[in-house]
Amino acid sequence: MLRWQPGIQETDGIWASHWYDKVAASRGFGPPPGKRPELSGATAELADRCRPYYEAMREHAILPE
Numbered sequence: 001m002l003r004w005q006p007g008i009q010e011t012d013g014i015w016a017s018h019w020y021d022k023v024a025a026s027r028g029f030g031p032p033p034g035k036r037p038e039l040s041g042a043t044a045e046l047a048d049r050c051r052p053y054y055e056a057m058r059e060h061a062i063l064p065e
Contacts, residue, residue: 003028
């Protein structure tokens with residue numbers, strides 16, 4: 001589910017034509033906009049505590065070609 005055919009899909013639901021303009025025009029995920037934000041304080045501490053779990057999951061990630 002990292003790539004798709006452009007256009008409204010049958011599975012998009014009744015609101016797709018109203019909400020999904022950019023999705024319907026896309027073919028997949030692009031790079032994130034801008035640079036990664038810098039974290040500080042409690043937010044940085046939380047990210048540091050979560051990082052080992054993220055890294056463990058990332059070892060099993062299916063990355064796009």
